[in-house]
Amino acid sequence: MALMARFGTEAKPISGGQSLTPMMNMRIARPAHLVDLNDLLELDFIRVADGVVEIGAMTRHARVASAPEVVRELPLLAEAANTIGHYAIRQRGTLGGSLVHADPAAQLPLIAVTLGAEIVLKSVRGLRIVAAQDFFLSIMTVDIAEDEILTSVRFPAMGRSTGWAFDLVSRRRGDFAMASVALALDMDDAGRVSSLRFGIGGVSPVPARLEVVEQAAFGHQLQAGMIAALAAQASAEIDPEDTPQLPATYLRELVDLLSRRSLKKATETLGETV
Amino acid sequence: MSGTKQIFLTVNGETHEVSVPPRKLLVDVLRDDLHLTGTHTGCEHGVCGACTILVDGQPARACLSYAVQMEGHELRTIEAMAADGELKPLQRALHEEHGLQCGFCTAGIVMTFEAYLRDNPEPTEDEVRDVLSGNLCRCTGYQNIVSAVLKAASEMREEAQV
Numbered sequence: 145m146a147l148m149a150r151f152g153t154e155a156k157p158i159s160g161g162q163s164l165t166p167m168m169n170m171r172i173a174r175p176a177h178l179v180d181l182n183d184l185l186e187l188d189f190i191r192v193a194d195g196v197v198e199i200g201a202m203t204r205h206a207r208v209a210s211a212p213e214v215v216r217e218l219p220l221l222a223e224a225a226n227t228i229g230h231y232a233i234r235q236r237g238t239l240g241g242s243l244v245h246a247d248p249a250a251q252l253p254l255i256a257v258t259l260g261a262e263i264v265l266k267s268v269r270g271l272r273i274v275a276a277q278d279f280f281l282s283i284m285t286v287d288i289a290e291d292e293i294l295t296s297v298r299f300p301a302m303g304r305s306t307g308w309a310f311d312l313v314s315r316r317r318g319d320f321a322m323a324s325v326a327l328a329l330d331m332d333d334a335g336r337v338s339s340l341r342f343g344i345g346g347v348s349p350v351p352a353r354l355e356v357v358e359q360a361a362f363g364h365q366l367q368a369g370m371i372a373a374l375a376a377q378a379s380a381e382i383d384p385e386d387t388p389q390l391p392a393t394y395l396r397e398l399v400d401l402l403s404r405r406s407l408k409k410a411t412e413t414l415g416e417t418v
Numbered sequence: 419m420s421g422t423k424q425i426f427l428t429v430n431g432e433t434h435e436v437s438v439p440p441r442k443l444l445v446d447v448l449r450d451d452l453h454l455t456g457t458h459t460g461c462e463h464g465v466c467g468a469c470t471i472l473v474d475g476q477p478a479r480a481c482l483s484y485a486v487q488m489e490g491h492e493l494r495t496i497e498a499m500a501a502d503g504e505l506k507p508l509q510r511a512l513h514e515e516h517g518l519q520c521g522f523c524t525a526g527i528v529m530t531f532e533a534y535l536r537d538n539p540e541p542t543e544d545e546v547r548d549v550l551s552g553n554l555c556r557c558t559g560y561q562n563i564v565s566a567v568l569k570a571a572s573e574m575r576e577e578a579q580v
C-alpha cells in the first residue's frame with residue numbers, strides 16, 4: 145500500500161502478469177514501476193461465512209475453478225473460471241487481475257456482475273467497497289484509484305436449489321469469448337420463475353445484466369416456447385458494435401443461441417443438490 | 419525500472435546469481451544470462467506456450483514474468499528433464515509417436531504436461547486436447563502429440579504400480 149501511495153500514477157500492481165505483461169511486451173502499457181503482489185500470500189484465500197464467499201485477489205483461476213467451497217457455493221463461478229484461457233494461463237492468472245483488467249469478454253467480471261458481488265479495495269487511505277455493477281466503467285476501465293489495490297471479492301453464495309448455466313462461444317478453444325451468458329435461476333414450488341439473474345458478456349463495453357429479460361421471465365414457467373421468447377428478447381436487447389469481423393447480426397444470433405442453451409441448462413440444474 | 423539488480427535465481431536445483439535489468443523477461447534471462455536455451459520464445463503474448471516452464475511446480479509462461487519476480491521460487495526448465503541421460507516417459511513417447519518435427523514447441527509441451535500428468539494421471543483424450551490447446555504447434559497437426567501424451571500417461575501409471 146505504501147509503495148502504491150509513493151509512486152502514484154507511475155506504478156501499477158502486477159499479479160499474474162497474464163494481461164499486463166503482454167501489454168508491456170507490446171509497449172501498449174509502459175508503467176515506470178511495478179509493485180509485485182505475487183508473494184502476498186495473505187491475498188490468496190477463500191473464506192465462507194454468513195452466506196458470503198470472500199475470495200482473495202491473488203487467488204489463481206485454477207484454484208477458483210476447483211476449490212470445493214467454490215464448487216459447492218458458487219458453481220457458476222467455478223465453471224466459468226475453468227473456461228479462462230488455457231490450463232497454464234489458469235495457473236498464473238488471478239481473480240483481482242482479471243477484474244481490474246476488465247476485458248469486456250472476460251469470464252470473472254461477468255460472473256461478479258451477474259451474482260451481484262462486492263469488490264473490496266484498499267489503500268493507505270482506508271477501505272472502499274464497490275458493487276460489481278458500478279465497478280466496471282468501460283472497456284478495460286474500472287473504478288479504482290491509483291493508490292488502491294483490489295484485495296478481495298465478496299460473492300453472495302448461490303442457494304443450494306438455484307439453477308445456473310454458463311456458456312460461451314469463442315473462435316478457438318481458450319480464446320476470449322465473442323459472446324457469453326451467465327444465469328442464476330430460482331423457481332417457486334409451482335415451477336414458476338421467482339428470480340432470474342441474466343448476465344451477458346463480450347457484446348458490450350462491460351458485462352451487463354439484462355433486466356428486461358429478467359423481469360419478463362418472472363412468474364412464468366420455462367417451457368420451450370417461453371425459453372425461445374426470452375432468448376429472442378435477449379438478442380434484441382443487446383446493442384453490439386457492428387464490425388466486419390463480427391457483424392452485429394451474427395452476435396445477435398450467438399446471443400440467441402447461448403440464451404436458449406443456458407436457460408434450458410439452468411432449468412435442468414434446478415434443485416440439484418451438490 | 420532502470421539499472422540492473424543483483425538477484426538469485428534457483429533453476430533446476432541450482433542457485434545462480436545474476437545481474438539483470440528489472441524490465442528483463444524471465445525467458446530472456448534464462449536464455450541470455452543462464453544460457454538455458456531449451457526454453458523457446460515464440461509470441462511473447464502468452465499465447466503460443468513455447469516458453470512454458472514450471473514455477474514452484476506449476477506451469478507458467480516465462481515470457482509473462484520478469485526475472486526479478488522469481489527470487490525465492492523454484493524454477494524448472496526443459497534442461498531438468500532427462501538430465502541423467504534417460505528420456506522421461508513423455509519425451510520417449512513424443513519420439514516414438516512422431517509427436518515433433520521441428521521441435522520448437524516441444525519443450526513447452528513437455529513442461530506443461532509434466533505438471534498436468536502429475537496432478538491428473540488418468541486424462542481422457544478430450545482433457546489432453548483441452549490442455550494442449552494452450553500450446554501451438556505449426557508442424558505436427560497435434561494428433562501425434564495427443565497419442566504421445568496418452569501413451570506416456572498409461573506408461574507412467576504402469577510404472578507407478580510396480
Ligand SMILES: Cc1cc2nc3c(=O)[nH]c(=O)nc-3n(C[C@H](O)[C@H](O)[C@H](O)COP(=O)(O)OP(=O)(O)OC[C@H]3O[C@@H](n4cnc5c(N)ncnc54)[C@H](O)[C@@H]3O)c2cc1C
Nearest residue numbers: 159160161162163164229237238240241242250251294464
Ligand atoms: C493466452 C491467454 C489467454 C487468455 N484467455 C482469457 C480468457 O479466455 N478469458 C479471460 O477472462 N482472460 C483470459 N486471459 C487473461 C487472464 O485471465 C488474466 O489472468 C487476467 O486477465 C489478468 O489477471 P492477472 O492476474 O494475470 O493480472 P495482471 O496481468 O498482473 O494485471 C492486469 C491488470 O490488473 C492490475 N492488477 C492486477 N492485480 C491487481 C490488484 N490486486 N489490485 C489492483 N490492480 C491489479 C494490473 O496493474 C494490470 O493493470 C488470457 C490470457 C492469456 C495470456
Ligand code: FES
Nearest residue numbers: 460461462467481
Ligand atoms: S513466447 Fe511465451 S507463450 Fe509464446
Ligand code: FES
Nearest residue numbers: 519521555556557
Ligand atoms: S514440432 Fe514444429 S512447432 Fe511443433
